[in-house]
Amino acid sequence: MANSLKSIFPDLAPILGQTAPALFARQRIFVREGLLESKPGRGPGSGVVASAETLAEFTIAIVCQASVTENVPIAKGIGNAKGHGTTFKRALAGVLADPQGVSQVRIVTNCGRAEIAYDNGTLHRFVGSKTVGNRGLRYEALIERDALRELAKALRLVEP
Numbered sequence: 001m002a003n004s005l006k007s008i009f010p011d012l013a014p015i016l017g018q019t020a021p022a023l024f025a026r027q028r029i030f031v032r033e034g035l036l037e038s039k040p041g042r043g044p045g046s047g048v049v050a051s052a053e054t055l056a057e058f059t060i061a062i063v064c065q066a067s068v069t070e071n072v073p074i075a076k077g078i079g080n081a082k083g084h085g086t087t088f089k090r091a092l093a094g095v096l097a098d099p100q101g102v103s104q105v106r107i108v109t110n111c112g113r114a115e116i117a118y119d120n121g122t123l124h125r126f127v128g129s130k131t132v133g134n135r136g137l138r139y140e141a142l143i144e145r146d147a148l149r150e151l152a153k154a155l156r157l158v159e160p
Helices: 004-018 020-032 052-063 069-079 088-097 143-157
Strands: 102-108 111-119 125-126 140-144
Touching: 004 020, 004 143, 020 052, 052 069, 052 088, 052 140, 052 143, 069 088, 088 102, 088 111, 088 125, 088 143, 102 143, 140 143
Parallel strands: none
Antiparallel strands: 102 111, 102 140, 111 125
C-alpha cells in the first residue's frame, strides 16, 4: 500500500538507526500494544496509514523503547503530555508535517517530559505524569533539525 507507514520504512531506517524489517517488527508490537491504530485486512486501505500523527506516535514509541512491554505506558504518557493547549503527540505531528523553524525536539522518557525548540528561541514544554520512579538517571532523546526534516521528507513521499 503506497500510503502505509511500512512503505516509508526504507526511508526511515537510516534516520532512526534501524533496518526496515526491524521497524516493521516494532510496528506490529506497537499495534498489538495499542500505540498505533491499524485498519484490518490486506492490501490498499489496510494496515497503519502513514500520516504526520502516526509517524509522531511511531517516533515516540521508538524513542521510549515501547517494544518492551513495561515501556508502553511511558510512550503513552509522553504522547499525552500537555503543553501549549495541545498534547505532545499532536505538536510533534505538526512539526513532522512542517518542520520549518524547529531546531530540535527533546524527549525525557522516564520523566514524562518533552520540549520543542524553535529557531527564534521559543521553547514549548510538555509535561505528563512522572512515569518511572528512576531517580537521578534520565533517559533523553534529542531529534535534531536535520533528522526532523528527513522524517518530514519521508512522510511527504506518501501524503497527498
